[in-house]
Amino acid sequence: MFGRPTSLYPADKTLPGRDTLEWDLPAKHRVLGTPLLADPADGSAPEGYVVAYFGLGCFWGAEEMYWQIPGVYATAVGYQGGTTLNPTYEEVCSGLTNHTEAVRIVFDPTVVSYADLMKRFFEVHDPTQGMRQGNDVGTQYRSALYFLSPEQEQTAHELTKVYGEELARRGLGEITTEIREAPIFYPAEPHHQQYLDRVPNGYRCHANTGVAFPA
Template sequence: MMETAYLAGGCFWCTEAVFEQIEGVNSVISGYTGGLIKNPAYREICTGRTGHAEAVKITFDPEVVSFRGLLEVFFATHDPTTLNRQGNDMGTQYRSGIFYTTPEQREQAQAFIELLTEEKVFDDPIVTEITAAGPFYAAEEYHQDYYALHREQPYCRVIIDPKIKKLKQYYSHKLKTKNAI
């Protein structure tokens, strides 16, 4: 039985590109969650006034990859210590967040952040929010599979390629063998 996870780690193009590579992930949809209005458009999200985060909806097989396994990749491929920012992308829409769907996901997220803190994995405090999942709105079609379709774009080469390289270096055992980028 498939499960769903909602994660926000800055630009959804980056987060989507990473999780599309993970074995056991059935689908990744870029979109918006955690905001105040229904059916927001990208132009509204960009203002930072809607309260939405750029996020991904991940449908995964927990028999192949656990929620904790997804969290390991999530925290390794974005900076969870910068409030409302990932690199040059600034605003609440780029915040780090876990939008849990079950009490177990909430508990696992909290425990994992506590472990990372105890182990001093990051120099600065983790500011990733842990919030109950609310409505998720799929982003416009041109945002879906952005990295796969636009790998030669400067943003993809400068920002996303290093994340994929890191993913391959440290998590090769979690990658899909077919169609891996």
């Protein structure tokens, strides 16, 4: 958990990676039974559905929280925000890829909104911790909101401001969440997908501020 880099490397110092993914992914979500991925590279989803990307520490627990929300069609875990092509988990853990662990969420906007998912995002992790989450230290655990549309971008900034003001009112630290246009999402290895359904007693590590999103 400890001793991993807590600052991003210069892009020319990161690992090069590889041109193609080295593993085959399962066709269907282990819990929801829906297709696991359409095309993660371009953010596409089935007609009528929307994609969102969030980074909030270890992706095992983050994915579990999101697949339980009504209106979520599918989830997948992967690596995002770095420069290494098609990285492996071991490479990401080295800190030499600049990726963070991320969750890809496909949802029905008539049932649950992007704002609702964002509120959940803020409430289930601590967005003030910088390059860590709880006992997990390193750049791969940084908080991130990666938007895919102008509407998501606006919502991300607006709700971050609202929640930041609530944290300040409670005397807590500033939000350190990385907010930017969604970079390429590289799916993680098959055994990481829906990990906590495979291993129900597995590692759940999320810290949180204890502050609910203001009504």
